Amino acid sequence: MNGKILETENLTVNFDGFKALNQLNFSMDLGELRVVIGPNGAGKTTFLDVITGKVKPTQGRVLFKGKSIHSLAEHQIARLGIGRKFQTPRIYLNLTPRENLEITCNRNKNVFSSLFRRPSKNEEIKVKGLLATIGLINQADMAAGLLSHGEKQRLEIGMLLAQSPDLLLVDEPVAGLTDEETENVGNLLLEIAESYSILVIEHDMEFVRQIARKVTVLHEGSVLCEGSIEEVQQDPRVIEVYLGQQE
Numbered sequence: 001m002n003g004k005i006l007e008t009e010n011l012t013v014n015f016d017g018f019k020a021l022n023q024l025n026f027s028m029d030l031g032e033l034r035v036v037i038g039p040n041g042a043g044k045t046t047f048l049d050v051i052t053g054k055v056k057p058t059q060g061r062v063l064f065k066g067k068s069i070h071s072l073a074e075h076q077i078a079r080l081g082i083g084r085k086f087q088t089p090r091i092y093l094n095l096t097p098r099e100n101l102e103i104t105c106n107r108n109k110n111v112f113s114s115l116f117r118r119p120s121k122n123e124e125i126k127v128k129g130l131l132a133t134i135g136l137i138n139q140a141d142m143a144a145g146l147l148s149h150g151e152k153q154r155l156e157i158g159m160l161l162a163q164s165p166d167l168l169l170v171d172e173p174v175a176g177l178t179d180e181e182t183e184n185v186g187n188l189l190l191e192i193a194e195s196y197s198i199l200v201i202e203h204d205m206e207f208v209r210q211i212a213r214k215v216t217v218l219h220e221g222s223v224l225c226e227g228s229i230e231e232v233q234q235d236p237r238v239i240e241v242y243l244g245q246q247e
Contacts (some may be wrong), residue, residue, distance in 0.1 A: 004030065004066065005064065006026070006027065006064060006199065008026045010024070010059060010061075011023070011050060012059045013046050014058040020043050021050065024047070025223055026092040026122040026123050033193040035136070035159065036199065036201050037119065037202060042218040043221040045171070048201065050235045052077055052084050052163050052169065053070075054074065057070055065081075067124060078163075082165060084168075085156050085157060085167040086171050087171045090156060092144060094143060096141045096142050097147070098202050100155060101158055102127055104159040117192025130158045134157060134158040134161075149176055149177060150177045167197055167198075168197070169199050169227060170199070170201070172202055173200065174202070185207075193211075214227065217232055217235075219241050
């Protein structure tokens with residue numbers, strides 16, 4: 001392995017003549033926290049869709065830990081160690097946070113077997129640790145549907161961690177959150193970035209400033225520039241196509 005956990009080479013996705021991705025070349029290091037920003041239509045969601053196998057590229061390839069994965073099915077890519085969190089939390093609202101995490105930890109991946117069997121000691125320890133990490137110990141046994149939006153976001157991040165992925169793809173985790181909830185999610189991502197490789201798609205620039213170490217700006221399906229948040233914000237091209245639109 002070459003120290004790169006994720007790479008794309010000349011990645012192009014053509015939807016009936018519209019290039020959602022256009023010769024996209026991207027790479028991130030093992031253990032890195034990367035934030036990807038860009039205006040609407042820049043190709044951010046399509047980028048994640050191709051990485052996870054939901055969309056197949058028209059040309060180019062995706063490398064995960066040095067191995068080509070763009071021809072694999074979604075479930076095969078997930079089993080290799082890529083986990084994705086969508087913008088809207090995908091959790092079991094009628095179950096508790098503890099039960100949500102137990103289901104995700106259960107290797108059988110079966111809701112009914114998870115609910116009607118007692119978790120192993122190791123699973124209990126893992127779930128307790130995850131509840132502490134995501135800050136939901138006090139809410140562990142209430143219905144997940146009663147959680148705040150921010151707590152639901154943190155629960156889904158916990159469910160992602162329960163799968164022990166090598167790479168976490170996190171799509172707009174603070175959309176619709178209060179300032180306090182946004183800060184909580186940011187602190188959580190910074191904490192787990194000590195142990196995981198994380199790629200975050202985000203629009204909220206205050207949140208990007210909180211967590212960003214390196215920022216990639218997409219525009220019209222290609223990388224416009226990369227650098228620290230300060231470098232990106234001062235780039236005239238970024239000001240023109242993205243940051244300037246936020247004023």
